Amino acid sequence: MVPEPRPLPGPRWLLPSALTAEADPDRTGRSGRPRRTVRDWIVDFGCFLLAVVIGLLAADTVSGDPNIPPGLAVADQWLGALACAAVWLRRRWPLALAVAMVPVGLLSNTASGAGMVVLFTLAVHRPFPYVGWVAGVTLSLVPFVFWLRPDPDLPYAAAVALTVLVTVSVVGWGMFVRSKRQLLLSLRDRARRAETEAELRAEQAQRLARESIAREMHDVLAHRLTLLSVHAGALEFRPDAPREEVARAAGVIRESAHEALQDLREIIGVLRANEGGDASGRPQPTLSALDALVRESRDAGMKVHLDHRVGDPAGVPASVGRTAYRIAQEGLTNARKHAPGAEVSVSVAGAPGDGLTVRVSNPAPVGPVPAVPGSGQGLIGLTERATLAGGRLDHGGREDGGFEVRAWLPWS
Known part of the structure; x- marks a missing residue:
């Protein structure tokens, strides 16, 4: 029987990468956290590269804006660089990193790409209440950000609407990916359970078949062997019986032994048969x-x-x-x-x-009963x-x- 997978300790949504890793020693390191696969490294590098590209584009707009002092532009770029580096920690602490990115996104335009990547990761790895709170706070700060630092190329309303649309799209995309992974995990778990139940049913069928064969052996052989025991006991207690009676008892013993062997061969044939049914072809008595x-x-x-x-x-x-x-x-x-x-x-x-x-x-019984063994x-x-x-x-x-x-x- 295949054992069911051992569940990870604690609520599943509190575990890092709970939807992308299984309770599998090949994916779990010594610390209990899932190790990154080759695919995970490729995805993480792609997210980091996306955050850097968006950060560089935002850094150009910040450095070219005459309304922003040079010192503030440098601080903006440093915060953006640190935010891009923090993208590598998004699998381990998605909620904490998303909360930390809210004030960083308020102070740094260069960190906008990293903020979107972190928000997407939060939507993938955490339930909607956490995503809703963080995304709600982020969306509520968007008008204030563009009022504090207007976009030089877009009107205020267009900039706010575009940012809100991108944020909602990122959150929706992340929740879609989470739902898809949950569905795959559910189907995989259901397949494991179905396999386990099928093996349990097979074992139960084998057990019932063994019980049926044991019951059939008792019913068939007990009748024959009782004849052997009774007549052998009669010959033992009456050695001076007439020759005709001794011959008749010996004939019954011989016939019963022959029938018992025949029935035993049939049952063994059924046990050895690869296909169901009676291998001997002899019909069951009715x-x-x-x-x-x-x-x-x-x-x-x-x-x-x-x-x-x-x-x-x-x-x-x-x-x-x-x-x-x-x-x-x-x-x-x-x-x-x-x-x-x-x-x-x-x-x-x-x-x-x-x-x-x-x-x-x-x-x-009219006389003494001989001691004949029985199983009951x-x-x-x-x-x-x-x-x-x-x-x-x-x-x-x-x-x-x-x-x-x-x-x-x-x-x-």
Whole structure:
């Protein structure tokens, strides 16, 4: 399973370059701040070059303006140079640098290019409330700046309108870039989550498949191995039995062992198959195989009374019929282990729309019960089977000391 990316500590909007860097060791330095990539260096150099070019153009207008004293023009150019140098810090402290550029832009025309770059960076890396406050203060000071230092080439109103338009455009462009990056991060995070959920679903499907195979192995093999255990125990406790009875028990043991091996090969074939389905091609038992199951139990020496009231067993849905077969099989297996010699009653009845009822019951054993090992998971697995099929299953002791399994399965 792919782990989800570890979130960066603290609110995401307080982190430097939160929208351009991920919590990735390849992008994060020892100090915890994201390292600049080649693209970042190119973009930063381009922003610095743009700030310098605009600053040089503004410096020419300042130095050529006779209304500005030479000392003030020199100070203006020095402030502009420092502002251009500060552009390299825009990724680390975008908000603090933007706030500092407000009074600098009021005092220096040469710093106007750096101010626009810093304002754009603020719009990219910080939410709108911070951008709105800084941009609002900057726009409110524009009329005062041109009243204090009029533009020699443009009228007052045109200069103010042009500066406001450029400032709003820079802020809008920065917010557009921020929204685009947020969308990309959201899509990337959604893709990670989708991949993680897909792997979790695959693991869950594998787990359910393993549980289904384990349940199938128990249902199939327990019936066969119980026959082996019961008849082997009978031969052990009655070594002086007649030859015919010994031969019949040996035949049942041989047949049960052969069937158990065959069923085990089928299950292993399913596990080894690259594609879904039964690799052996042998169909799973349904309600139509119930007569053969009862006949096999009778051949093994059990007394079984079958009350089959389903007129067309082939018309029962395959999943419902298979579940009913497994319930009857497990009931016969438990009766053979815990009530040997008792007559077992198996009844199946139902119709489309009414559902299918399966009942397996046996009275109390008449003699001592041999100790046959059991896991106790068979009835639990049958309850799960019935529930998954949309039905229910109950089991418990009877008043006469016997045991009964009752199940109802939907038949639409």
